[in-house]
Amino acid sequence: MIEKSPLQEFAGQTALVTGGGSGIGRAIAVRYAAGGGNVVVLGRRIEPLQETARLAQELGVRTDVVTCDVRDAAAVTAAVDGVVAKFGAIDALVNNAAGNFICAAEDLSPNGWKAVVDIVLNGTFYGTRAAGRHMLAAGRGAILSVIASYAWTGHPGTVHSAAAKGGVLAMTRTLAAEWGSRGVRVNCVSPGPTETEGAGAALWPTDEDRARVLASVPAARFTTPEEVAESAVFLLDPRRAAYITGDVLSVDGGQWLGKAVYSDSAAGERK
Ligand code: HXC
Numbered sequence: 001m002i003e004k005s006p007l008q009e010f011a012g013q014t015a016l017v018t019g020g021g022s023g024i025g026r027a028i029a030v031r032y033a034a035g036g037g038n039v040v041v042l043g044r045r046i047e048p049l050q051e052t053a054r055l056a057q058e059l060g061v062r063t064d065v066v067t068c069d070v071r072d073a074a075a076v077t078a079a080v081d082g083v084v085a086k087f088g089a090i091d092a093l094v095n096n097a098a099g100n101f102i103c104a105a106e107d108l109s110p111n112g113w114k115a116v117v118d119i120v121l122n123g124t125f126y127g128t129r130a131a132g133r134h135m136l137a138a139g140r141g142a143i144l145s146v147i148a149s150y151a152w153t154g155h156p157g158t159v160h161s162a163a164a165k166g167g168v169l170a171m172t173r174t175l176a177a178e179w180g181s182r183g184v185r186v187n188c189v190s191p192g193p194t195e196t197e198g199a200g201a202a203l204w205p206t207d208e209d210r211a212r213v214l215a216s217v218p219a220a221r222f223t224t225p226e227e228v229a230e231s232a233v234f235l236l237d238p239r240r241a242a243y244i245t246g247d248v249l250s251v252d253g254g255q256w257l258g259k260a261v262y263s264d265s266a267a268g269e270r271k
Pocket of ligand 1: 109198
């Protein structure tokens with residue numbers, strides 16, 4: 001079990017985490033709770049959300065679960081308003097819910113495109129708009145969206161997801177500019193290949209796929225949801241990240257740089 005953070009940086013605060021029933025979303029929710037913050041997790045299936053809530057409760061915070069699809073704007077708004085009604089405020093929103101599959105652009109159906117853009121881009125806007133209204137009224141708050149480096153580098157087979165996450169990045173920078181003077185910070189975290197059930201099965205199902213992904217990462221390993229969560233909560237921290245807005249923190253072992261190869265034959269003899 002994760003231990004309480006000595007900083008207790010989120011004591012008395014409340015976060016809403018979308019897609020909080022598994023993977024990176026669960027890890028962020030639990031790490032926020034370790035910092036003393038109450039957490040509300042939102043997702044489509046109740047059982048995984050309840051398990052996240054149980055893990056957070058073990059850290060002594062208050063929790064709630066909300067089942068809803070982030071594609072439903074009215075339901076997302078009601079969920080955000082419910083957080084404020086129950087906990088008194090929404091201090092942090094984590095837009096983590098995502099849908100993804102690898103597909104050649106020329107084979108992607110309009111409905112496949114729409115499903116991913118609706119979840120990632122539209123869902124992020126619905127939550128951000130609803131939470132932003134409360135945060136602006138309170139004069140404080142932090143919004144964090146989980147994106148991916150292919151939002152700016154591009155990557156074959158991800159046209160729908162890259163377009164959506166690129167849109168989230170543009171939204172983030174726009175809102176940082178629009179809301180910055182009113183106490184609301186808006187940032188992104190950009191994980192590299194992360195060992196989660198969802199990502200593994202969808203994105204590197206075979207050993208060959210895994211090896212190919214690993215070869216693209218200078219750090220030469222996958223990351224964990226917990227490692228991503230540490231960076232996520234740093235950006236949510238009202239004290240340590242107070243002057244950071246409109247930015248992206250990559251937690252990808254250097255993957256987005258592209259893996260340059262050291263030329264042994266061109267280099268002098270190593271001493
Ligand atoms: C081609 C596909 C497809 C696939 C779905 N579709 N899967 N097309 N290849 N593998 C098409 C369907 O045929 C359909 O179009 C349309 O997409 C909608 O599919 P549904 O199953 O009806 O939609 P829905 O049930 O709403 O599911 C949404 C989803 C699903 C995005 C397709 O995968 C989902 O909900 N995923 C959530 C969990 C998830 O993806 N986690 C992984 C996150 S990992 P037609 O035309 O047939 O009607 C991650 C890391 C990124 O994001 C790293 C990338 C490198």
